[in-house]
Amino acid sequence: MRISARADYAVRAVLELAVRQADGPVNPVKAEEIAGEQGIPHKFLEGILGDLRRAGVVTSRRGGGGGYALAREASRITVADVIRAVDGPIVSVRGERPTGLAYTGSAQPLLPLWIALRANVRKILEGVTVADIAAQALPEPVRSLAAEPAAWVDP
Template sequence: MRISARADYAVRAVLELAVRAGGDPVKAETIAAVQDIPHKFLEGILGDLRRGGIVESRRGGGGGYRLARDAAKLTVADVIRTVDGPIVSVRGERPTTLTYTGSAEPLLPLWIALRANVRKILEGVTIADIAGAELPVMVRELAADPASWVNP
């Protein structure tokens, strides 16, 4: 699995809005500068997030962006799906739409299991968890395992 720059930037932008929640709307320029995201690229991402109901925008001098949903109910998976589509795909297709024959038949349950595990993590972590530096125990344990940091 590969996390695209678009998905990474989207999660970082949403996180920035979460830590600034309750204040004035945040300008795209501010998010771009603080998170070191190319401004033009971020504008497109914010548009997708707005259309997906993740953020809302306000125009004008006091305008900018804010979360449209409670950060505690917004998962990392929600953000990624909004900007990139399905979390795990094989050749651009959802694993559940694939069929294999012969010696390749065992691949389908492998891809389904991979998708289930990725979803379990990304759907189990909210933006509020990250903003509060309180990742779920399962995530902390996986990240604490030295083998997780080794590049094979």
């Protein structure tokens, strides 16, 4: 599985908004500020923020005091919400959801494998909120998986 640059940038942008709003509502943050703080190309970020706005993850306000803010509390936005907003389904096989696939013959065991992979990825990404990351408080199952030495080594 590959996390796209678009998904990585989106999570980082939403996290930047969450950290700035951690102490309560603040003025909207300009895209230029987010881009500069996170090292994200500004034009690319504008498209990402548009997708996040259409998905209801962020809101935007035009004008001199305008910018972006979270559309709801960071504790109600999962990493999966952010990734889906910019990349679509979390796990796909050849661009299709595993549940829409059919295999025959010796390939039949692949379908439950792809579905299990999708379920596990979703379990992690839907179980971590932007607030968890902002508070540096990842859930225990995520910390345990990340602490496994094999998690950091390519086979």
